[in-house]
Amino acid sequence: MRNIRLTIRYDGTNYSGWQYQDNARTVQHVIARTLKGIVGRKVNLIGSGRTDSGVHAEAQIANFKTHSTLPLKRIQAALNSRLPKDIVITDIRHVPLRFDSRHDAKSKLYRYTIVNGNFIDPFLRHFAAKYFYRLDVKPMAKAAKRLIGRHDFRAFQAKDGQEKESIRTIRRINVAKKANMIYIYIEADGFLYNMARNIVGTLIEVGRGKITAESVSGILRCKDRRLCGPTAPAKGLTLVRVRY
């Protein structure tokens, strides 16, 4: 028995997210189905966590166990030749049998990309969200600082979020502006459902001057979803890295 770890890069535009769902095309489903055809048996493909419909990944991590004796390079080449072109396996390696992509993940880094201007570059239209109103990044960075650390992020969880335990630790949030692009990096030990996009939506409200940077601490404390900003569009979000 071998435990094999995959690094997966995908354009999530045409998928209903990472995770298996009935009657939906998901990244996990497409890879697991393709793997079955290569190693000859159904595999249990464990991802580091789900990404929402339309969210992208530069390096999602997943693992599966198999009795197949195919060399790693052969499995990778077969996957890449059979998978649709919007999913690529960029790395493949053996890991100890006890390794579990989901439970062993120490932190995840997401990047959110905003085009702050009149129009969105057609080459970025699936990978960034456009905001017409001028956003001021200084208060956004100030508000972001208030979210760093160990907090109950219930206010930033989707209404239908199923996690009972809503305490997470955000290690860092960076807000960077480059010409008319704004990049928000968020690294945390874990993310509640829609948490990254709700944080971005809230920071955008701060950037527009609708709420103050200081009020973000209050939103955290009240644990009330209605106080935080709207969920930012999925297409602007990319899973950059998973740390183990």
Add this chain to the structure above:
Amino acid sequence: MRNIRLTIRYDGTNYSGWQYQDNARTVQHVIARTLKGIVGRKVNLIGSGRTDSGVHAEAQIANFKTHSTLPLKRIQAALNSRLPKDIVITDIRHVPLRFDSRHDAKSKLYRYTIVNGNFIDPFLRHFAAKYFYRLDVKPMAKAAKRLIGRHDFRAFQAKDGQEKESIRTIRRINVAKKANMIYIYIEADGFLYNMARNIVGTLIEVGRGKITAESVSGILRCKDRRLCGPTAPAKGLTLVRVRY
């Protein structure tokens, strides 16, 4: 009467190129149809030149004359809100009535993007061509030098190219490697049908060691299409800039 110049950025993936064609969706057609709805009359939209099906543009130039008195910014905003998201008008300005995007173009710069490796980044899959065989850029750059200057480029013209006059001047060709990406920039006073892609196809043959850098001069001299390399895929080609 005003003469209005547009700078147009487009992802050519879902278009049959720039130029009008019966029963095909082209960039020129989509913009002209949208403009008609804005300025109230059919316009004659003149582009700097055609781009092939699947070829992209960072800054295609086109102009049209109109009696409309709408402010430029209104025309641009209306175009960008009505055009499909893979076409964006990045600049709009008045030009003298005698300005003609096609005839006044002094030079065009194209970039060809190659992924030289086992797999193509899913985020680049519509904007680069993959070559599995290792390409050596040194002889490619050497071969490119032999094409610079004023030559008869008949050998690099598509078989069904309709230009009677096949003498063109290439001002520069740069071949640059960055990790596993190869970028080929070609600037010329004009391009025959498929000329840029046939030059790239020939440079790739040189990079693979199938033909020598020196033999490229012979291909030019013989004016025989069969001697040059295969036409490189359209999706790797982008019109970067038009000079006037």
